[in-house]
Ligand SMILES: Nc1ncnc2c1ncn2[C@@H]1O[C@H](COP(=O)(O)OP(=O)(O)OP(=O)(O)O)[C@@H](O)[C@H]1O
């Protein structure tokens with residue numbers, strides 16, 4: 001029996017608002033890889049569960065409902081936009097990107113039924129072609145044998161500041177203190193859950209983005225990938 005080599009996967013993990021989507025989209029565009037936003041899938045799953053009103057303690061009901069859910073990610077029109085998320089045929093991009101949905105996705109993503117279903121769906125993506133996958137556990141759990149792994153980090157204050165600027169640019173009202181509190185709370189939830197917590201894979205290259213521009217970070221990643229050397 002002949003073994004085929006799986007398509008290459010680059011994983012980019014890190015805490016909330018550190019720049020994973022921004023950087024991953026650019027890396028994917030530069031390399032011609034598909035961009036996989038695993039956080040968008042957790043957000044869509046949270047919306048799905050809440051709409052059905054399933055008791056999050058009811059593992060069997062969750063497993064049953066999630067077994068048939070359809071979560072599609074449509075390519076973003078350009079490297080600056082979010083992927084479009086289609087939940088059971090409905091475009092839900094605008095509904096899942098609010099700060100409230102960020103927290104809800106974080107709460108529900110700790111549930112075993114949610115994690116096992118979404119991990120399986122994400123691993124299917126990895127079989128179809130070259131990927132840049134970003135999230136919290138893409139280098140540790142989803143694609144432990146990824147070709148290249150990166151872990152982005154920056155202080156919560158810097159991340160909340162960047163998020164505030166981003167929302168401000170969109171004309172949204174911003175309470176930076178509240179954003180900081182939510183960032184810290186979400187990180188804690190994601191880092192302290194028992195299953196697939198946010199942690200740097202031992203073989204991931206740590207990039208502290210605090211004093212780096214987006215282009216600096218992009219350059220570091222592309223240099224590693226184009227050199228063909230494993231980062232870890
Ligand atoms: N190195 C950087 N320097 C300055 N701003 C940055 C940098 N990296 C990202 N940003 C900005 O920070 C904001 C948050 O980035 P982004 O949405 O990519 O983070 P994320 O890690 O995907 O967040 P989340 O985990 O909530 O999905 C964006 O406005 C982005 O432009």
Ligand SMILES: Nc1ccn([C@@H]2O[C@H](COP(=O)(O)O)[C@@H](O)[C@H]2O)c(=O)n1
Nearest residue numbers: 038039040042105106109135136137190
């Ligand atoms: N691999 C992942 C990706 C995301 N999550 C959870 O989803 C929340 C939203 O993710 P964003 O990247 O879109 O902000 C996040 O806070 C995590 O709780 C995850 O568990 N695993």
